[in-house]
Amino acid sequence: MQRxxxxxxxxxTLFHGFQKQPNQRTIQGVIEDALLKMTKGKHVIVHGSGRTDAGVHAKGQVIHFDYPGNVIPAKNMLLALNALMPRDIIFLDSELVNDDFHVQYSTKAKWYRYIINQSRFTDPFRRNYTGHCPYKLDMLKMKKAATYLLGKHDFTSFAASGGQIVDKVRTIFYINLEQNGDEIVLDVIGDGFLYNMVRIITGLLIDIGHGQKDVEDVEKIILAKDRQKARNTAPASGLYLYHVFYDDLPKKYNLIAKRD
Amino acid sequence: MQRxxxxxxxxxTLFHGFQKQPNQRTIQGVIEDALLKMTKGKHVIVHGSGRTDAGVHAKGQVIHFDYPGNVIPAKNMLLALNALMPRDIIFLDSELVNDDFHVQYSTKAKWYRYIINQSRFTDPFRRNYTGHCPYKLDMLKMKKAATYLLGKHDFTSFAASGGQIVDKVRTIFYINLEQNGDEIVLDVIGDGFLYNMVRIITGLLIDIGHGQKDVEDVEKIILAKDRQKARNTAPASGLYLYHVFYDDLPKKYNLIAKRD
Structure with a gap:
């Protein structure tokens, strides 16, 4: 047995999210099916660093599992799994870890990216990879509003119902918006995220950029601890689980440490 | 009646090509269905500048049709059709034209683009939008080979069977390869293209870049007038109908005029 x-x-796009569900195509399900072939029938449970919803992408999701039988070198495991994957999943790196490593509990921080497409109509080539917003958005206001989200807050107002988590205090270490052609790239790094939190943050920043809400509303919405205050949830298609940190967050991504 | x-x-990706076929989702079929709604049941035939195969994309396909009844301003036609389109088709421009304009016969030149992705494994986010080739390719050789294709040639060796066209003489005005990150972008502009011609050209240039064929083979393959000589056809997913010229080709895209 090796982890x-x-x-x-x-x-x-074509997955019903990460978590295995009966009769649905999911990331966990596809990987567990591949492992079942490799072990000739021994079921291996795949653990993810966190779930992603239907339509949400990953550039750097992390999983762990305990592989029974003889130890396979990490590189061979990577090649073997890639050979069994469909074309919409790819393994990028593989390593052997100790039994005390846990992909979910060992995380130091997570990085999500949201891409807003600003073309007038939905771009056929970007429809599955961005959230579309044709309105002119005020980047300065959005950047200013984002700074209010930095730090340790109770993010109850930014959690969709359905989550079972009671403690809704999270810390956002880094948040940044960049214009890239007709797209806006929002990066958020935090110690953890509530259900739909990044998509609700994106929805709020869009409302502010569009003039539907004010920069100053961010503090009020955080303090209200009321999901009804933030309102809009940006579509799943624009969201990427970009990177999971298992070592200390590099200083350049810790804007709070800089600020304090 | 207005054209x-x-x-x-x-x-x-999700179309069985441009041309209407029974029980298949096609570009022509989807647009004709939308026009049927606008005319309340009068069938309007959509003409394309040329067909694209299943999986082939367009950045600048051109169509014409004769709309019965009252004249609708061009801009309103654009908006009305976009409102009826699925998210993988978008109309970019619309104009009223005279009856002597024909989208296929009035063309002066066509521009195709092929994007080769060079990542080690198929990139999940580029799989439908590029042709994947993990081998190291020699760009200098490919650029040199491309220059042999410039000009007026009998392209029989570059035509897939299935076409009904007898005269296989075509003129390539412009051909260029550019590295863009881990992708190679091939642009080809000509007065017309035979069935699969750009995908066969791409396949040959890849073979040359990979060392399977020599730069000098291009002339031999053209002269052979034998489809078996070029061999590989690059996948549909990397091909884009990029632009159709109805006015004289701008001088910067006419490398033959420059050369002669």
Missing amino acids: YKLILAYDG | YKLILAYDG
Whole structure:
């Protein structure tokens, strides 16, 4: 029995999210089916660093599993799994880890990216890979509003119902918006995220950029601890689980440490 | 009755090509169905500048049709059709044209683009939008080989069987290869293209870049007038109908005029 940690990317368009569900095509399900072939029938449970919803993508999802039988070198595990993957999943890196490593509990921080497409009509080539917003958005206001989200807050107002988590205090270490042609790239790094939190943050920043809400509303919405205040959830297609940190967050991504 | 000329882009992934076929989702079929709604049941035939195969994309396909009844301003036609389109087709421009304009016969030149992805494994996010080739390719050799294709040639060796065209003499005005990150972008502009011609040209250039064939083989293959000589056809997913010229080709795209 050997524990493996693997990094993978996937196009979430044709998956019903990460978590295995009966009769649905999911990331976990596809990987467990591949492992079942490799073990000739021994079921291996795949653990993810976190779930991604239907349509949400990953550039750097991380999984671990305990592989029974003889130890396979990490590189061979990578090649074997890639040979069994459909074209919308790819393993990027693989390593052997100790039994005390846990892909979910060992995380130091997670990085999500949201891409907003600003073309007038939905771009056929970007429809599955961005959230579309044709309105002119005020980047300065959005950047200013984003700084209010930095730090340790109770993010109850930014959690969709359905989550079972009681403690809704999270810390955002880094948040940044960049214009890239007709797209806006939002990066958020935090110690953890509530259900739909990044998509709700994106929805709020869009409302502010569009003038539907004010920069100053961010603090009020955080303090209200009321999901009804933030309102809009940006579509799944624009969201990427970009990177999971298992070592200390590099200083350049810790804007709070800089600020304090 | 008024003739309309429209420019459109589409993600060809989920279409069985441009041309209407029974029980298949096609570009022509989807547009004709939309026009049927607008005319309340009068069938309007959509003419394309040329067909694209299943999986082939367009950034600048052009169509024309004769719309019965009252004249609708070009801009309104654009908006009305976009409102009826699925998310993988978008109309970019619309104009009223005279009856002597024909989207196929009035063309001066066509521009195709092929994108080769060079990542080690198939990139989940580029799998439908590029042709994947993990081998190291020699760009200098490919560029040199491409120059042999410039000009007026009998392209019989570059035509897939299935076409009904007898005269296989075509003129390539412009051909260029550019590295763009881990992708190679091939642009080809000509007065017309035979069935699969750009995909066969791409396949040959890849073979040359990979050392399977020599730069000098290009002339031999052209002279052989034998489809068996070029061999490989690059996958549909990397091909884009990029632009159709109805006015004289701008001088910068006419490398033959420069050369002679």
